[in-house]
Amino acid sequence: MSDFSVSTLLRQLPYFAQVADDFINHLAAQAVHRTFQPDEAIFWEGEPSAGLCAVEYGRIKAYKVSPDGHEYILRFFGPGDSFNELAALDGAANPVNTMAMTEASVWMxxxxxxxxxxQEDHQLCLAVLRGLVGRVRHIVGRMEDLALRPVTARLANFLLNHAEAASADLTHPAITRTLIANHLATTPESISRSLRVLEQAGAIRFDRQQILIVALDILRDQAKL
Amino acid sequence: MSDFSVSTLLRQLPYFAQVADDFINHLAAQAVHRTFQPDEAIFWEGEPSAGLCAVEYGRIKAYKVSPDGHEYILRFFGPGDSFNELAALDGAANPVNTMAMTEASVWMxxxxxxxxxxQEDHQLCLAVLRGLVGRVRHIVGRMEDLALRPVTARLANFLLNHAEAASADLTHPAITRTLIANHLATTPESISRSLRVLEQAGAIRFDRQQILIVALDILRDQAKL
DNA sequence: CCTGCGACTTGATCTAAATCAAGGCACGCT
DNA sequence: AGCGTGCCTTGATTTAGATCAAGTCGCAGG
Known part of the structure; x- marks a missing residue:
């Protein structure tokens, strides 16, 4: 904990960038803190709203599970990300399951x-609206992926998105191939083969377990954008 | 046009339910009217924002096309629906293509x-936010469908959604099997076979080209919810 | 009534990707 | 160093669903 400040964390969220200090402090004072072990559930789909969550540290996944046990990961979260906006906004049930992939600290x-x-702050309302619009645009892209593109193109797209976004960098951390597979609605085996295809095409290289992006243009081509 | 009033149309949109009359009239005064022929494009993905659109009459589809010509329909619209909120909100490009499936009248x-x-109306802001949250919840369900469920389950789900929602009733209109196929990211042939499966299971019946829902519970079971 | 067109059905293939099944490699632990 | 245990790779097989290819049905127009 030491000199960590919830206010500072909240301030970093895009939603609260424009909000007055008092207001931030007011919210921060009411935030509830919890830590989680690796593979510990944060909350379940269908449960009463867990409220708005902000990640202090750790890596978290939001996912759905099919009746036959297949997992589909909708999104990854890292430090400075917020999640569960939907339930926090409408007060209905949590829309997805969330789980800590590493040790994690979350403020709710x-x-x-x-x-x-x-209700009180119009600027906050506009900021949340902006954030949500961005989210929907992103999701629409993912739906297009699922509906229209083969695995290799989805993977290329994924690599492109995460080339810039440091949010969930591909480097060492808990981002295993199985995780990528579950995020792209496919299998680890298919990811493996598709990575090989992208390597063959000259888009990426492997440096001791690491995926290195060599040619953005080739990658973009493979993503069929 | 006769005695049709744009104000009345806007008032029907969930966004504007709580907004003051003057405000509605102000917006209505600035609305632009256009009519479209069957199969006429309303706007294209990537073009500058076409603004917020409200359907007076007609049936409209929002869709994406893959490089190899496959079409994925994200959503259907009918009288009293609005669309293109995303571009209207952030001013960026239209996120999808839209096309009139029948003769249609749209106010923009x-x-x-x-x-x-x-910026001016906080209540409007909150209403739009609510609407968007509902949209995202719905979309998340569709993503789950695409990622985790086979065609028959997706179809059962589709039939369930449209059993109540009169918005796009399955009855006579332009809702052809090819359209359903493109909406569920599959082919007309697969829809045909899946309909047969659902019939066999006792969930639906055919009455001269019509799909009749016989047993909601069986349908729910097939949807694997 | 015939004719033709468009949408649906049905069957026969084909294919991308899932599943199944070994191995291999790297890292942590004793 | 030796040895698991997980994760990844690679190959063989299977399968859901797409594609291809005929028909069939219903309806509109002559």
Whole structure:
């Protein structure tokens, strides 16, 4: 904990960038802190809203599970990310399962506190709206991927997205191939083969377990954008 | 046009339910009207924002096309629906293509007008936020479908959604099997075979080209929810 | 009534990707 | 160093669903 400040964490969230200091402090004072072990569930789909969550540290996944046990990961979160906006906004059930992939520290703002803040602060409302619009645009891209593109193109797309976004860098951490597979709605084996295809095409290289992007243009081509 | 009133149309949109009359009239005064022939494009993906669109009459589809010509329909619209909120909200390019499937009449509110309204009216802002949250929840369900469920389950799910929602009823209109196929990211042949499976299972019946839902519970079971 | 067109059905292949099944490699632990 | 244990790779096989190819049905127009 030491000199960590929840206010600072909240301030980093795009939603709260424009919000007055007092307001931030007010919210921060009501935030609830929890830590999680690797593979520990944070909350389950269908449960009453867990409120708005902000990641202090650690890596988290949001996922769905099919009746026959297949996992589909909708999104990864890292430090400075927030999640569960949907339930925090409408007060209905959590839309997905979330789980800590590493040790993680999360601050949670109760639904009632957050919605009250929205009622009061027009700027906050606009910021959340902006954030949500960006989210939907991103999701639409992912749907297009799932509906229209083969595995290799989805993978190329994934690598492109994460080339810039440091949010979930491909480097060492807990981003295993199985995780990528579950995120792209495919299998580890297919990821392996597709990585080989991209390597053959000259888009990427392997440096001792590391995926290195060699040619963005070739990658873009493979992504069929 | 006769005694049709744009204000009344806007008032029906969930976004504008709580907004003051003057404000509605102000927006209505600035709305641009256009009609479209069957199979006529309304706007293209990537073009500058066409603004917020409201359907007076007709049936419209929002869709993406892959490089190899496959079409994926994200959503259908009918009278009283609005679309292109994303571009209207952030002013960036239209996220998808839209096309009139039948003769259609659409009213468009310029992006600048709409965003100005949002700046001014907190209630409007909250209403749009609510609407968007609902949209994302729905989309997440569709993603889960695409990622985790086979065609028959997706189809069962589709039939369930449209059993209540009169918005796009399965009855006579332009909702052909090819359209359903493109909406569920599959082919007309697969839809045909899956319909047969659902019939066999006792979930639906055919009455001269019509799909009739016989047993909601069996359908729910097939949807693997 | 015939004719032709468009959408649906049905069957026969084909194919991308999932599943199944060994190995191999790297790292942590004793 | 020796040895698991996980994760990744690679190959063989299977399968859901796409594609290809005929028909069939219903309807509109002559």
């Amino acid at each position: 703002i109760h639904t009632a506190v957050f919605t009250a803040a929205l | 509110i310029h992006t600048a007008v709409f965003t100005a309204a949002l």
